[in-house]
Amino acid sequence: MKIVLFGATGMIGSRIAAEAVRRGHRVVAVSRSGRAPLDDPQLNAVAADAGSAGTVAGLVRGADAVASALVPLRDGSDPRAPFTALYDAFLDGVRSGGVTRVVIVGGAGSLRVAGDTALKDTPDFPVAYRPEAGAHSALLDxxxxxxxxxxxxxxxxxxxxxxxxxxxxxxxxxxxxxxxEGNSHISAEDFAAAFVDEIEKAEHPRARISVAY
Incomplete structure (x- = not known):
């Protein structure tokens, strides 16, 4: 498969790139820096802005799937509106590029822990992570x-x-x-394996899935 991966140099994105290449896929690794997350002939690193629909359309045209490990702003501001706007432009670019399959790294904060209570709304959820969790939750909505x-x-x-x-x-x-023991954890490497499984198998279209040990 040809996979275009945005946010390819982050902790999760770089491992998704490595897992996809490991399985023999061709990867276009897109980031603002254009840095290659790994050295492999199956990977082509590109510097681009995921918030430019026209740029996204040009990059994804001809791809079998688009993947995104984009993250919200972490500058202390409320990231919900900028993150939503980023994804609005990004998804418009995916559409314009003629690709229908897109797999996105979501957040854990919107996962349910007791009835309809989201993890991010529980008393023990770290305050520092609540803005980012809220941005991912708004994206999922x-x-x-x-x-x-x-x-x-x-x-x-x-x-x-x-x-x-x-x-x-x-x-x-x-x-x-x-x-x-009530713990919820996953290595970034195993998360990447599950993520690429979903790209390959497309078993959960128009749905959110979660991955843990």
Whole structure:
């Protein structure tokens, strides 16, 4: 497959790029810097603005799937409106480029923990992460109104960090996945494996899934 990946140099995006290349896919790795997340002939690094619909359209044309690991602003401001605007332009570019399949790295904060309570609304959720969680939650709400794209949002566990690729993880839906001790975690490497699985198999169109041990 030819996969165009936006946000390719971040902690999660770089691991998605590595996992896709590992499986033999051709990857166009897009970031503001244009830095290559890894050195491989199957990967082409490009510097571009994901908020320019015209630029996105030109980059994705002819791709089998588009992937996004874009993140909200982390400058202390409320990131919800800018993040929504970024994705509005980004998805317009995907449409204009003639691609219908788009897989997006979502957030864990909107996952449900007790009835209809979102993780981000629980007392123990770190205050510092609430703005970013709110931005991802608003994005998911917007995606759920999109009917002309085969989108999937993939949420990580409550804790995601660099680690080992085991290939052993669970895939769930809107509920927070926890282990027997009540912990919710996933390595970035295993999250990337689940993410590329979804790109390849397209098993959850127009839905949010979650990944954890």
């Amino acid at each position: 917007g995606l759920r109104t999109v009917e002309d794209l085969e989108w999937t949002s993939v949420s990580p566990a409550a804790l995601i960090a660099p680690g080992e690729r085991t290939g052993d993880f669970r895939v769930g839906g809107d509920g927070l996945l926890t282990d027997a």
